[in-house]
Amino acid sequence: MMQKQQRKYPTECVMCAEKLHTIPMQDTELLRKFMSGQNKILPRRKTGACAKHQRVISREIKRGRDMGILRFRGQ
Ligand SMILES: [Zn+2]
Numbered sequence: 213m214m215q216k217q218q219r220k221y222p223t224e225c226v227m228c229a230e231k232l233h234t235i236p237m238q239d240t241e242l243l244r245k246f247m248s249g250q251n252k253i254l255p256r257r258k259t260g261a262c263a264k265h266q267r268v269i270s271r272e273i274k275r276g277r278d279m280g281i282l283r284f285r286g287q
Contacts, residue, residue: 227265
Protein backbone atom coordinates (compact mmCIF):
# COMPACT_ATOMS: atom_id res chain seq x y z
CA MET A 213 0.00 0.00 0.00
CA MET A 214 1.18 3.45 -0.84
CA GLN A 215 1.16 5.71 2.10
CA LYS A 216 0.00 9.20 1.52
CA GLN A 217 2.84 11.43 2.52
CA GLN A 218 2.11 14.17 4.92
CA ARG A 219 2.98 17.64 3.81
CA LYS A 220 6.05 18.49 5.79
CA TYR A 221 7.06 21.28 3.49
CA PRO A 222 4.89 24.32 3.22
CA THR A 223 4.43 24.61 -0.51
CA GLU A 224 2.82 22.40 -3.02
CA CYS A 225 4.40 22.28 -6.43
CA VAL A 226 5.09 25.90 -7.29
CA MET A 227 4.56 25.33 -10.96
CA CYS A 228 1.27 23.53 -10.51
CA ALA A 229 0.12 26.34 -8.27
CA GLU A 230 1.05 28.88 -10.92
CA LYS A 231 -0.35 26.64 -13.66
CA LEU A 232 2.93 26.70 -15.52
CA HIS A 233 3.77 23.94 -17.92
CA THR A 234 7.22 25.13 -18.78
CA ILE A 235 9.62 27.69 -17.48
CA PRO A 236 10.70 30.36 -19.88
CA MET A 237 14.41 29.95 -19.86
CA GLN A 238 14.97 33.67 -19.52
CA ASP A 239 13.21 33.54 -16.19
CA THR A 240 16.36 33.04 -14.24
CA GLU A 241 14.79 34.48 -11.16
CA LEU A 242 12.31 31.64 -11.04
CA LEU A 243 14.93 29.04 -11.87
CA ARG A 244 17.18 30.36 -9.18
CA LYS A 245 14.52 29.60 -6.62
CA PHE A 246 15.12 25.96 -7.42
CA MET A 247 18.83 26.24 -6.92
CA SER A 248 20.85 26.32 -3.74
CA GLY A 249 23.41 28.92 -2.81
CA GLN A 250 26.05 26.76 -4.46
CA ASN A 251 24.04 26.73 -7.68
CA LYS A 252 23.03 23.15 -7.23
CA ILE A 253 19.61 21.99 -8.24
CA LEU A 254 17.56 21.48 -5.12
CA PRO A 255 16.07 18.05 -4.52
CA ARG A 256 12.37 17.62 -4.91
CA ARG A 257 11.71 17.38 -1.22
CA LYS A 258 13.07 20.89 -0.85
CA THR A 259 11.49 22.51 -3.86
CA GLY A 260 8.17 20.80 -3.26
CA ALA A 261 7.80 20.35 -7.00
CA CYS A 262 5.95 17.36 -8.38
CA ALA A 263 7.86 14.76 -10.36
CA LYS A 264 6.76 16.12 -13.69
CA HIS A 265 7.76 19.66 -12.93
CA GLN A 266 10.96 18.72 -11.19
CA ARG A 267 12.06 17.19 -14.46
CA VAL A 268 11.18 20.39 -16.28
CA ILE A 269 13.02 22.44 -13.71
CA SER A 270 16.23 20.46 -13.83
CA ARG A 271 16.16 20.37 -17.60
CA GLU A 272 15.74 24.11 -17.86
CA ILE A 273 18.44 24.75 -15.30
CA LYS A 274 20.86 22.60 -17.25
CA ARG A 275 19.90 24.33 -20.43
CA GLY A 276 20.33 27.69 -18.77
CA ARG A 277 23.80 26.71 -17.68
CA ASP A 278 24.72 25.77 -21.21
CA MET A 279 23.45 29.12 -22.40
CA GLY A 280 25.52 30.88 -19.79
CA ILE A 281 22.60 32.56 -18.05
CA LEU A 282 22.86 30.39 -14.98
CA ARG A 283 25.92 29.41 -13.08
CA PHE A 284 27.48 26.06 -12.65
CA ARG A 285 28.13 24.68 -9.27
CA GLY A 286 30.86 26.48 -7.42
CA GLN A 287 31.04 29.38 -9.83
ZN1 LIG B 1 3.77 20.37 -10.63
